[in-house]
Every structure is written in structure tokens, then in C-alpha cells.
Amino acid sequence: MANTHVALLNASFEPLGKVTFQHAVRMLFREVALVEEQHGDRMIGPHPWPRVIRLVRYVAAHWLYRPAGWSRNGVLLRDRHTCAYCGHHATTVDHVLPLSRGGGSTWLNTVAACASCNHRKANRTPAEARLRLRITPFVPTRAKLAAV
Numbered sequence: 001m002a003n004t005h006v007a008l009l010n011a012s013f014e015p016l017g018k019v020t021f022q023h024a025v026r027m028l029f030r031e032v033a034l035v036e037e038q039h040g041d042r043m044i045g046p047h048p049w050p051r052v053i054r055l056v057r058y059v060a061a062h063w064l065y066r067p068a069g070w071s072r073n074g075v076l077l078r079d080r081h082t083c084a085y086c087g088h089h090a091t092t093v094d095h096v097l098p099l100s101r102g103g104g105s106t107w108l109n110t111v112a113a114c115a116s117c118n119h120r121k122a123n124r125t126p127a128e129a130r131l132r133l134r135i136t137p138f139v140p141t142r143a144k145l146a147a148v
């Protein structure tokens with residue numbers, strides 16, 4: 001249960017994404033959010049067990065929906081530390097089209113990769129290395145990264 005996510009709504013009921021259960025509970029205790037939908041009859045302190053929470057005060061969310069700036073850590077977060085080639089735990093970032101061949105450090109050209117796939121792929125394209133991308137890279141919003 002502690003690993004589940006809780007949907008977060010703006011004060012206007014506009015969905016803002018998801019927060020971790022722990023984050024949601026902290027927001028309830030700081031009284032910045034209220035439980036909008038509860039999970040069964042369970043309580044956590046004075047609060048119903050949250051499934052959906054809603055901010056008490058409206059937050060202008062536009063900046064959250066802008067594309068996040070690229071970073072290695074951001075790529076690992078976006079891909080949930082899962083290797084794009086084999087599905088194992090990823091700790092490195094692979095350039096799909098290698099930097100040495102003109103590929104850029106952009107959201108669409110980078111994926112999380114485990115050290116062994118990254119080493120195996122080296123300066124080759126996935127096709128040349130006979131590796132298949134299991135995901136389609138995308139440009140995440142700040143909200144998306146914040147919710148991981």
C-alpha cells in the first residue's frame with residue numbers, strides 16, 4: 001500500500017498527476033490538500049486513506065506542463081530506471097544515435113540503459129548492435145517527472 005500512488009487534483013479539480021503515497025500523506029498533514037476520494041474505511045491519523053487528493057489552494061500549473069529540461073537523471077526517471085533494451089535495472093543513459101555519429105543529448109535520442117546493454121551497443125545504432133528498443137522515447141513534462 002505504501003508503494004501506491006495517489007492522484008493529485010488542483011483546487012479546480014484539474015488533474016495534476018500523481019504523487020507517492022508518502023507525499024500525499026505529508027500534504028494532508030501539512031493541510032495543503034484534502035482527501036477527495038478515499039480508499040475503503042481505513043484511516044491514517046485523522047484522515048481517510050487517500051486515493052485522490054485535492055489541493056486546498058489553486059496552483060497555477062502551466063509551468064508543470066512545459067517540457068522538462070533534458071538531464072541524464074531525468075532520462076533515468078522518465079524510463080523508471082528500466083533498461084530500454086533488456087528491461088533490467090538501468091543506471092546509465094544511452095544515446096540511441098551515438099553522440100559520435102551526430103546524435104544529440106535530447107529526450108528523443110536518449111534512453112535509460114543497463115551498463116551491459118550500453119557497453120554492448122557502444123558506438124552503434126540499435127539495429128547495428130541487434131538491440132531492439134522496447135520503449136519509444138518521449139519528451140516528458142515537469143509534472144510527469146515530478147510524479148515518478
Ligand SMILES: [Zn+2]
Binds near residue numbers: 084087
Ligand atoms: Zn539492458
